[in-house]
Amino acid sequence: MEKDLVSIVMPCYNGKRFIGESIESVINQTYPKWELLIVDDGSTDDSINVIKHYQTDKRIKLIRQSNSGSAAARNNGIRRSKGQYLALLDSDDIWKPNFLEEQIRFMKEKSAICVYSSYAMINKNSKEILKPVKVKDKITSKDMESLNYIGCLTGLYDQSKHGKIFLKRN
Structure with missing residues (x-):
């Protein structure tokens, strides 16, 4: 496990339309110590070629698997992750440039094991829609048993x- 490295796991299934913007949001992070594990889940569109375009950045790794669903793709990425920290980002989601830097700073200040934040929803033109999703200040394990309060991204x-934690497959 590499100290201070953030392993970002991005499942992709036919994500050609948005994955470039998602990858760029990782590349543009002000926190530079990351690896991006993109797990292609048997895409039948041109996602692979879009991903390969970004592989000039050695921090970006492509993992291919037959279509098994997003939980299996995430677990495959988690299994191969090398970082102290783990983040999940879907192939149609984007982060603001200071996302990782602020999350890690907050995590270290609070000696937290896990951090999360509110988030905005965007449309196909990357414009904010609806009201931002506001999260509770503190979430207990009991809260998580009833509802997933943490937005994946x-x-x-x-x-x-506590080691690697894998997702349950349906």
Whole structure:
């Protein structure tokens, strides 16, 4: 496990339309110590060629698998992750440039194992729609048993504390 490295797992299934913008939002992070594990889940569109275009950045790794669903793709990426921290980002989601830097700073200030944030929803033109999704200040494990309060794209987890945590497959 590499200290201070953020492993970002991005599942992709036919994500050609938006994945370039998602990848660029990672490349543009002010926090530079990351690896992006893109797990192609058997795409039948041109996603692979879009991803390969970005592989000039050695931090971006492509993993291919037959179509098994997003949980299996995420688990495949988690299994191969090398970072102390783990973040999940879907191939149609984007981060603001300071996302990782602020999350890690907050995590270290609070000695937290996991952090998360509110987020905005965007349309196909990357324009904010609806009201931002506001999260609770504190979420307990009991809260998480009843409802997933953490938006997938906002969570950051310290794997050095409790190891790798995998998603349940349906």
